[in-house]
Amino acid sequence: MKTHRTILIKLPKDKCDVDYIRRLMALANLAYRGFEVWAPDLPKTIQYQLYGSFKNYMGSLVFGTTPKRWFARAWVPLKTVRVYADSSMKGDKSAPVVLDFESSVIRLRQVCRDELGYSIEVQMPKWVVERVREGGDVKYAMIGLRDDEPYLALVAEREVEPYQPSGxxxxxxxxxxxxxxxxxxxxxxxxxxxxxxxxxxxxxxxxxxxxxxxxxxxxxxxxxxxxxxxxxxxxxxxxxxxxxxxxxxxxxxxxxxxxxxxxxxxxxxxxxxxxxxxxxxxxxxxxxxxxxxxxxxxxxxxxxxxxxxxxxxxxxxxxxxxxRLYSKKCPRCGHKLTQQKGRTMVCENCGFKAPRDEVPIYWALKAMPGASAGLT
Ligand SMILES: [Zn+2]
CATH class of the missing domain: 3.30.420 (Nucleotidyltransferase; domain 5)
Incomplete structure (x- = not known):
């Protein structure tokens, strides 16, 4: 089973051109709808990356669904390249988001300003290092605006199977x-x-x-x-x-x-x-x-x-x-519980008795076959 976790990283507004990101978001909205619009005044490299990302990622539900409205702001999916401490590398070398574990920085190329070769660096959050240590991989990134502030979103992905519960x-x-x-x-x-x-x-x-x-x-x-x-x-x-x-x-x-x-x-x-x-x-x-x-x-x-x-x-x-974990219904027989002094709940039908706040917890016993022995 593939699982995902996301982190939002605030980007410095003085180094990130909000209007530029807004334009990229508009192009992303169009791309969601299957349109490739080549804006003549935007760097070709970033546009290649944008449409390349869509071709690669549309199968993945990480980025959610098509924005509901035309021209609504859609976060811009970006490819990442991961450079690990042992200098090994994963991902597309020309990706706009570089996760550099060697020097603990994230480099953003061409996504913060409409200027050829423009790149900024932000510190690598501990969160990313922890997810990678747990066997995750940050294959996806997005850039976008929230309350007019620029953010980078990183999505970690990990393959995991649920364990067998111990009882x-x-x-x-x-x-x-x-x-x-x-x-x-x-x-x-x-x-x-x-x-x-x-x-x-x-x-x-x-x-x-x-x-x-x-x-x-x-x-x-x-x-x-x-x-x-x-x-x-x-x-x-x-x-x-x-x-x-x-x-x-x-x-x-x-x-x-x-x-x-x-x-x-x-x-x-x-x-x-x-x-x-x-x-x-x-x-x-x-x-x-x-x-x-x-x-x-x-x-x-x-x-x-x-x-x-x-x-x-x-x-x-x-x-x-x-x-559903009820608090006024008997977990043993389903009868309505009556409240006594001191927040104790009692079932007049079967004699079940528990503090009011613990009743919902007893309901959870029904989730495990065999474990409900204490109830019946
Ligand atoms: Zn009962």
């Missing part, structure tokens, strides 16, 4: 950030360990509210015609800073948890069962609790977590599946 199940319940992500390690129908961890949503809410307050202030100053004053500028800067801090917190938490749980699964050679979340009802829950905007922010963090988790499980060959 452990790692169940991951995606609740909401307020109860954290709950995970349980199960073996022979028993919970070996259980933990809830995650973001403190109150911190996000507070950051967000501070941003809103500052935003209102900026609005007031603007209405008074004072948007150019030092005061207004400072408040505007603060709004942006608070917002991005909230995003960063959520993002960092998602990255941290995905990594941690992948490592745990690998250590126990566990089969991973991920809660098949009903995103719509989770969105409603978060909106009710925190309001629309913060709810949306938190939801996007949870979605990102699941995506990161799946990408990493695939990359390391961890077997996994999605299952």
């Amino acid at each position: 452990y199940i790692l169940a991951i319940d995606i609740n909401s950030w307020s109860h954290g992500i709950a995970w349980g390690l199960l073996r022979s129908g028993r919970i070996v360990s259980f933990k809830q961890e995650g973001l403190n949503p109150q911190r996000i809410v507070s950051l967000y509210n501070q941003a809103v307050k500052r935003e209102k202030k900026v609005g007031r100053l603007k209405r008074l015609g004072l948007e150019d004053t030092l005061n207004a500028k400072r408040a505007g800067r603060l709004v942006r800073r608070l917002r991005s801090r909230a995003y960063r917190l959520i993002r960092a938490e998602a990255v941290f948890l995905a990594r941690k749980l992948t490592k745990k699964a690998l250590r126990y050679k566990a089969m991973v069962v991920i809660d098949d979340v009903d995103w719509e009802s989770l969105r409603e829950l978060l909106t009710r609790k925190y309001g629309g905007k913060v709810g949306k922010l938190l939801l996007s963090g949870l979605k990102r977590f699941v995506k990161l988790l799946v990408t990493q499980l695939q990359w390391y060959g961890v077997p996994y599946e999605f299952r």
Whole structure:
């Protein structure tokens, strides 16, 4: 099974001509549709590379599908050449993206400025070295703009087969950030360990509210015609800073948890069962609790977590599946559970009893035949 992981590398704006990249993206859009348009004022070399990339890569789904709209910006697929520490080389010698492991730099030729022979160097991220060490190969790269900032995307590819699970199940319940992500390690129908961890949503809410307050202030100053004053500028800067801090917190938490749980699964050679979340009802829950905007922010963090988790499980060959993990339904007989004091859930039909937060983890036992012995 081929698996992929991607990294985005921000490129220096002063060395990368945003307008040039925008033009390349427009040509890429046309190329997706099967048109070869030779722009007379662009270097021939880069255009050869562009259409060559399409011929080579269209069979690969790495680059996704044809952009939906005409002239929508499409990221530009680029070939790479890898030069390893022992001086061996893989890929097309004239490729515009050179991954030089010898001197730990990435060289970009002809993709950053419309100028013959123009090339820039960026530092090789540790991420690339790690993926290669794990047996991956960075065959694909893309260049493009996000929020008008130039980025290079590198796609690592690796051939891997999922391992045979050892009898452990790692169940991951995606609740909401307020109860954290709950995970349980199960073996022979028993919970070996259980933990809830995650973001403190109150911190996000507070950051967000501070941003809103500052935003209102900026609005007031603007209405008074004072948007150019030092005061207004400072408040505007603060709004942006608070917002991005909230995003960063959520993002960092998602990255941290995905990594941690992948490592745990690998250590126990566990089969991973991920809660098949009903995103719509989770969105409603978060909106009710925190309001629309913060709810949306938190939801996007949870979605990102699941995506990161799946990408990493695939990359390391961890077997996994999605299952609905209920918290109010008996995992033994399917009867509705009643809540008792101290968040204990009890089944009046069969006598099943467990702390409320652990009920979804028991549901994961059904994923493995034989492992559900403790339940029946
Ligand atoms: Zn029951």
